[in-house]
Amino acid sequence: MKSRTANAVIECGTDKIHCRGRWTVDGLADVAARIDQLGGLTGRQITINAADVVALDTTGAWLLQRLRLRLESEGRQVQVQGLSAAFADLHRRVTELGVVEIPQTRKLGHLASVGHTAITGLEELYAFLSFFGEVMLRLGQVMLQPWRMRWRSILADLHASGVKALGIVGMLSFLMGVVFAYQGAVQLEVFGASIYIADLIGLTMTREMGPMLTAIIVAGRTGSAYTAQIGTMKVTEEVAAMRTIGIDPMDMLVIPKLLSLCIALPLLTVFADIAGVIGGMILAKAQLGLGFTPFLDRLQEAVSLRSFLIGVSKAPVFALIIVLVGCFQGFRVEGSAASVGQHTTRSVVQSIFLVIVADAQFSVIFSWLGI
Numbered sequence: 001m002k003s004r005t006a007n008a009v010i011e012c013g014t015d016k017i018h019c020r021g022r023w024t025v026d027g028l029a030d031v032a033a034r035i036d037q038l039g040g041l042t043g044r045q046i047t048i049n050a051a052d053v054v055a056l057d058t059t060g061a062w063l064l065q066r067l068r069l070r071l072e073s074e075g076r077q078v079q080v081q082g083l084s085a086a087f088a089d090l091h092r093r094v095t096e097l098g099v100v101e102i103p104q105t106r107k108l109g110h111l112a113s114v115g116h117t118a119i120t121g122l123e124e125l126y127a128f129l130s131f132f133g134e135v136m137l138r139l140g141q142v143m144l145q146p147w148r149m150r151w152r153s154i155l156a157d158l159h160a161s162g163v164k165a166l167g168i169v170g171m172l173s174f175l176m177g178v179v180f181a182y183q184g185a186v187q188l189e190v191f192g193a194s195i196y197i198a199d200l201i202g203l204t205m206t207r208e209m210g211p212m213l214t215a216i217i218v219a220g221r222t223g224s225a226y227t228a229q230i231g232t233m234k235v236t237e238e239v240a241a242m243r244t245i246g247i248d249p250m251d252m253l254v255i256p257k258l259l260s261l262c263i264a265l266p267l268l269t270v271f272a273d274i275a276g277v278i279g280g281m282i283l284a285k286a287q288l289g290l291g292f293t294p295f296l297d298r299l300q301e302a303v304s305l306r307s308f309l310i311g312v313s314k315a316p317v318f319a320l321i322i323v324l325v326g327c328f329q330g331f332r333v334e335g336s337a338a339s340v341g342q343h344t345t346r347s348v349v350q351s352i353f354l355v356i357v358a359d360a361q362f363s364v365i366f367s368w369l370g371i
Helices: 029-035 058-073 085-097 110-144 151-161 163-190 194-235 238-244 249-288 292-302 305-331 337-369
Strands: 002-004 008-012 016-023 045-056 077-081
Touching: 008 029, 016 058, 045 058, 045 085, 058 077, 058 085, 110 249, 110 305, 151 163, 151 194, 151 249, 163 194, 163 249, 194 238, 194 249, 194 292, 194 305, 194 337, 238 249, 249 292, 249 305, 305 337
Parallel strands: 016 045, 045 077
Antiparallel strands: 002 008, 008 016
């Protein structure tokens, strides 16, 4: 009788069991089931011939050990022979450890999976709130003791997260202004209200799209960099080394990023507003024949200082979200480079999601306040 897996074979006679092939973890599922269903053995002395086993790992050695113990539990005398020196040494070590079960991952049912996901999410939320509280406490201490600020780190982060982001933020905001102007121009031209293209572009960019688009770009560009940097430092044990020599990673890695991005993001938002308006103005000139001077005159009437400040006031909140999520996910990295990639992806997704949720909350609050 034979039972074949991808690479392993087990054959049974009356007093002999012949094992051959590759006894490794990726090809032993059927052989494991076959061991539990062995039949036809009548001899009291059983020989397990493993001379034709060409590959053996710990899982394969576990199976041989379990097979031997199962036969011995039936009152038979069992002898394993034919293993090469290296395989025999591995089998001996497994035998000495007394391990006879193959580690298996239990597959959760649908209801259990929902519960597990919910519990994991609540645990992560609790950890995030704890991290948020610790950051706010440390930020308060730094504000009360300005000499503790790491100005060189703040300036370096300000350059990396602000100055170097001007290109991508400006280009995308300009194109977004062009898109809004093109879509609006088609409808406004039908009603002979082309001049109101300035209202559409100005209010859309300053109140909503300017700050939110900038925050999304920074979350993907800078927030992911925060996670990758801190995560890599955890993998290489640099964070542990900081604590060993008395440097608090929170002061070194989080607070400078928080302060620099809270400065950079409002400035990037203003830059995005300007770029978006310029894009819309150029398109209005090309599509509607509306001159720059009439456009700017109408823009001054449509966009009040309050509308402009409402958009800019969102930026520090978005910056806080991006830094907290990026650094939090970075500190949760464990073990390997694969974990860095997983948490970096999670950081970007969570940051963008929370930025959009926060923007929606701002819209509800401003509507409720009548502004």
